[in-house]
Amino acid sequence: MLRSILTHDPQARILLEKPACQGHEIGELTGLLGEHPNARIVITDQYQHARALDVAAGLLDTYEPGTPISHIGVTFTKDRSADIAGGRFVDRSYGVLGYEWLHMLAVLRRLLPAKAFDTYLAAHPRQATLRAIYDPRLFVSALTEHSTLRTGEHLLHLELHSSITSPAVVLGGAPERTTGWRRDIRPADDRHRYLTVHAGRIRVTVHLDPVTAAGGWQLERNHHRVTVERDDDVLHDQVIEDSPLRTAIELAAGTLISPRVLPPPDLGPLRRITALAEHLRAQKPGQETTPSSDGAVPVPLRGGLASTG
Structure with a gap:
């Protein structure tokens, strides 16, 4: 499609949704852009602009100034079961990686030093511990990645998780102040997008839209929640x-x-x-297992479900 547009108008201005192309097309994409130097192509990356992440970074500086981050966890899930059953949003090339994973990397980019993020992107997938659920319809329907990075003299643990067949769960305690919160604004959310950042004794948690908390409390769309906790004490809830x-x-x-x-x-x-998808595809399952109720087939890799580099 991009080639067709540029053939029609070599100076076209085009906004692309992620992922821009399939993994095997990356070379062709870069070549195509090189052939059309007057074209302008932008790939959307909305979480590079999430103000809640700016607030989270500021709170880390406020409560633990100068303390290195020790752990970042990012979870983006959405239950696509009904869509997939109807033939929509089916990505058999990237599997779960083609849905929310690029959003998660955009979040990670906002929190990591640039050099550390580039090092992470370039690392071979075998350097991570991967826990995948294979699905005959979707290649991989859920994936958890554990990685460890060195930032200066400190180690930083990363945990990324995504699923496209799991229902959302209620996360976070009920708000102490309910201004801006309401009950039963909408049916139960079918997705959640949140991250936790540990530094020193505090944990900063960002719940990105849509937000449902314990007790049935919900926020309107385009509202996000940021909390800071030390041990069992909530220091900040915004x-x-x-x-x-x-x-x-x-x-x-x-x-x-x-x-x-x-x-x-x-x-x-x-x-x-692309590297993660190729690595997962290259794994040889040890045995078949009985499909679960949603059709997914957990396939043991070396060492069980985890593929460890």
């Missing part, structure tokens, strides 16, 4: 109104009509999910 998608599209539109030189798209995250 609701932030923000639309990262709106910001991303407005900035992309401005970039597309700007006369400034546009650097080529950053395909590092795309190469990362």
Whole structure:
């Protein structure tokens, strides 16, 4: 499709959704862009603009100034079962990696030093511990990755998890102050997107839209929750109104009509999910197991479900 557009208009200005292409097409994509230097291509990356992540970074500096981050956990899940049954949102090339994983990498980029993030992207998947659920319809329907990075003299543990067949669960305690919170705004959420960051004795948690907390409390769309806890004490609990998608599209539109030189798209995250998908596809399952009620087939890799590098 991109080639067709550029053949029609070599100076086209195009906004691409993620993932920009299949893994085997990355070379063709970069070649195509090189052949059309006057075209302008922007790939959307909404979580690069989430204000809740700025707030979280500020809270880390406030409560643990100068303390290195020791752990980052990012979880993005969405139950796509009904869509998949109807033939929609079926990605057999990347599996679960083609849905939310690039969003998770965008979040990780906001929290890691640039050098550490680049090192992580370039690392071979065998350096991580991967726990995958294989699915005959979807290649891999759930994946958890554990990695360890060295930042200066400190070690930082990363845990990324995503699933496209698991229902969302209620996360986080009920708000002490219910201003801005309501019950039964909408049916139970079918997804959740949250992250936790540990530094010193504190844990900063960001629940990104949509947010449902214990007790049935919900926030309106485009509202996010940021909390800070030390041991069992809640030190900070804040609701932030923000639309990262709106910001991303407005900035992309401005970039597309700007006369400034546009650097080529950053395909590092795309190469990362391609490497992960190829690594998972290369694994030889040890045995077949009985499908679960949703059709997924957990397939043991070396050492059980975990593939350890």
